Amino acid sequence: MPDKIVDVEPVAALVRSRLKADHIPGLSVAVVNDRQARWLAGFGACDLASRTPAQPCTPYLWFSMTNTTRYRYDTILEAIAKLHW
Numbered sequence: 001m002p003d004k005i006v007d008v009e010p011v012a013a014l015v016r017s018r019l020k021a022d023h024i025p026g027l028s029v030a031v032v033n034d035r036q037a038r039w040l041a042g043f044g045a046c047d048l049a050s051r052t053p054a055q056p057c058t059p060y061l062w063f064s065m066t067n068t069t070r071y072r073y074d075t076i077l078e079a080i081a082k083l084h085w
Contacts, residue, residue: 004084006038006039006083006084007083008039008041008083010079011076011079011080011083012041012043014075014076014079015027015029015041015043015076016043018073018075018076019043019044024044025044025045025046025048026042026043026044026045026046026053026054026058026060027042027043027044027054028040028041028042028043028054028055028056028057028058028060029041029042029043029056030056031080040056041056042054042055042056042058046058046060
């Protein structure tokens, strides 16, 4: 049976708007459900000098910023959780 098609564009639009509002150059998203990757996406750039696009597998150095970032992006996490994967 084929996987269900989920419209992720509203979440992608939310990610793009948050990146712009917060001046974040790039972000990668991975949504996993039942041990399967359901959505992988890169937004913005992972290297500002070369404007290399961010990819789903782009590594980032976050240090201790993850808690601050998580709280700022709760709206995105909530939007993803509402999708029926």
